[in-house]
Amino acid sequence: MAQVSEATRAKVADEIRFDILQGVPEGENDLKRSQIARTFICLPHHILPVPTKEMYSYALQASLGDDISSALEAHIAKITGKRGGSFHAIRPPYTVLCDYRAHIFKYEAGGAGFHSGAAVTPVIPSNGHHLTLDDVQANMVYGPEIAYAPTEVIALENTLNGTIIPQDEVIAISEFAHSKGIKMHLDGARIWHVAAETGISLKELVEPFDTVSLCFSKGLGAPIGSCLVGTKEYITRARRIRKLFGGGMRQTGLLSGSVAYALTYHFPLLPRVHALAHKLEKSLEDIGVTILSPAETCMIFYDAGSIGTTYDEIAERGAALPEPLFLGGSRLVLHIQTTEAAVSDFTKLIATIAEEKRKTGFVKPEVKVNGHQDVYVRRAH
Template structure:
């Protein structure tokens, strides 16, 4: 059985570090053992049916990761190149998935810097979309929106505007909803409220939801039929998938309802850090805080050294909270940051920390995707 205190209790690197709960492990031990390649596993079928119900989509497909769900979700809409995908320049589907769009979909990508610095708007889309049949171009065939991105929620009204523009120009719209659960918990909008504006939605169950493995893609029955075929091609047609989907069902019931509390704890931490002089890069709306190290006068190498001293884990300028973070860890993180601010003020010009000497590279890109 899982320990009462998760190994992730002090881990602020990402909500991907969440670990299975005892009830998840119990469900896995007692899961159905049908063959999902032949769609004969009852737990997997039940999980997919529940996702279909929650999203309002016709059908759903379990995937081995959010990355697999994204790549399948885009690829099912692309039939004949040349074609391009428009997305935020920070988008996981573009920046963090091993050039999957180029390799798997042979797609050009139009990475866009949102004018508001937070999320894509319909004006951004109109400015950068490629329309028409000019033979010099790769027409935009898919717009991919990430919700949330950097922990920031794209307003539902803005999603509606982008969706209406896309559909008016025969462009498909995909949602990287790895943390759509968080957006729903924060706004009170249902998954179906969001998903009505998308042609496909990929969601992750192994981040904030805390299940051990996997994601899920929701779309039309026709699209999911094709995605199932493509999933098999990628080696994702596993047999006893119920061992994994049973844990995901528990996560839906037990962890998703805790996200609102996680968001409240994150905002409280952000307020406490601001009192120490920490300046955030982005508004704190869900479970992420991005430290602006320069404006906060924090040497990140020193901060990482202090985190080790105070027994908390941090990877870069992003602080990620999840349901297994302990109160003790939050207090220790605040102590580490306060000490790092104090030490930074005494550093000589050109100082290089031991963390930097060891190869630390600040790779916080405000995308908050992993």
């Protein structure tokens, strides 16, 4: 091999070099955290809250070896009680039954079909809140009819848009599913909120399910990471599939340390979030805002039209405040970094807009039409 000059090596190194901090203003992260404290938007690509300085300080002390990740996995297995048993691989054609609002149906880019070949049966809850055993039984596909792909998995999400599925309903669905040889999966991205609100242990909440996914970012504020729990055989197969897709992580101490911090110090903060959401809901109702979905945990859905305005107007005026509020759409998401001041400022903004609309002649009728939401009208003076 021909000799390579130091100048040539330096040129290559210079091409590769990248300073990600260049151009980043001093205090940028502090600014972002202050903005997050006044942000009520949580999108699939925009997760709240964000890691804190204390979390990173704790995580930096974690081991650089992969053993810390194993310790974290063992802890999650312990608190969920998912050990032992057997798992039989499901192969297409089959369907996954879920709520029509479920993330696996609406927001995962068709991942169920792409990755597993499964179809999805989205079901609208008859009670408007959560799937019931009657809903599941009415939409099951099983039997010898070859024209239909049989239901092999029932996937529930808890919370779903901040609402909690009653545990007795979960158990009823699970008992029925297992009597038919059907698997139960839980999208437990926000199961932490359920545990914090109900006082039911994580182990009890997930016991009816064969597999459970848990997110450490949503609600808890770790920088990255979800965990899949199930039987030993299932997890072995899941690891193999992850490797098949090129997955795998090394030197996970920083991430595992962040998760440990979130479990220890952020989980206990969730009841305050729920209380703040209840306070905001009551304030909005006092102003005259129609609540579409109440604050069971950390989310509220409200109708901007009920005070004669639009979500765009609210977002624009929130962004124009001296200390901006970041808003969008009907969903308000509160989190452990949401401040009392942000909630107060949002309430004042809504009250101001509502009063302005009333002065221009907007009236919200008290009656409902055909059982649907209120019909809103504008009346001249």
